[in-house]
Amino acid sequence: MTTHVIGDTAVLTGRSLRHITRSLDTIITTAITPVAIMLLFVFVFGGAIDTGSVPYVDYLLPGILLITVASGVAYTSARLFTDLQGGIFERFQSMPIARSAVLWSHVLTSVVANLTSVVVVIAVALLMGFRSGANVLQWLAVAGILTLFTLALTWLAVIAGLSAKTMDGAGAFAYPLIFLPFISSAFVPTETMPGPVRFFAEYQPVTSIVDALRDLLAGRPASSDIWIALAWCVGILLIGYVVSMVIYRRKFR
DSSP states (O other): OHHHHHHHHHHHHHHHHHHHHHHTTTHHHHHHHHHHHHHHIIIIGGGSSSTTTTTTTHHHHHHHHHHHHHHHHHHHHHHHHHHHHHTTTHHTSSSSHHHHHHHHHHHHHHHHHHHHHHHHHHHHHHHTOOOOOOHHHHHHHHHHHHHHHHHHHHHHHHHHHOOOOHHHHHHHHHHHHGGGGTTTTTOOOOOOOOGHHHHHHHHHHHHHHHHHHHHHHTTTTOHHHHHHHHHHHHHHHHHHHHHHHHHHHHHOO
C-alpha cells in the first residue's frame, strides 16, 4: 500500500512539475515581489533603520525568504482550484490511484517551485552584498526550516484551494501571510515597536522563524528560537494536513 501511494505520488508530481517547467514565469513572478521589497528596503529605507553592526541586507534576508514562500503558495492554491474546476479530480477518482497522492503531488510541486524561487532571491541578495558566516550544517538547517515552512504553508494553501468558490478567492488567502512578516522582527527590531504591536510581533510564529534563520545564516550558535520555530512549523503543518484531508474526503466520498 505504501509503495502504491509513493508510486502514484511520484507520477502525479512529475505531471505537476512538467506544468511548472512549461511556465517558468510562475517562479520568476514569485521571486519578483520579494526582490522588489528587498531592493526598496535596503536601498531606500535601510539607512534609516538601526541594526547595529549587522548589514541591513543580512538582517532583512530571512524575512524576505518567508515572504517568497508565502507568495509562492498562492499559486499552489490556484492550481489546485483549477484542477478541481476542470474535473481532473473526478477523473482521478475513477482510476486506481491512491487518493492522498493527488494532494501530495501539488504539495511536493509547491516545495520544489518555492525553494527554487528562494534560491533566486538568495542569489540577488548576494549581488546586493549579503554575506553568510554559516557552515555546511547551518546551511542545511536553513534549508530544512525553509522546507518545513513551505510544507506548512502549502497545506494551508490546499485548504484554500479546496474551499474557494472563485480563482481570486483561492489566491487571496496568501495576502495575510505575506503581510505577517511586516509585523515581526523581519524588518526592524521588535524593541522599537509600541507595546501592543511589540507583544504581537514577539509572540507570532514569523519572528521565531526569522530569528532562527538569522542566527544560522550569520553562523551564530542556534538559540531556543530554532526549537520554537520548528514547533510552529510542525504545528501548522499538522493542522493544515488534517483539515485538508477532512475537506478532501468530504468532497470526494
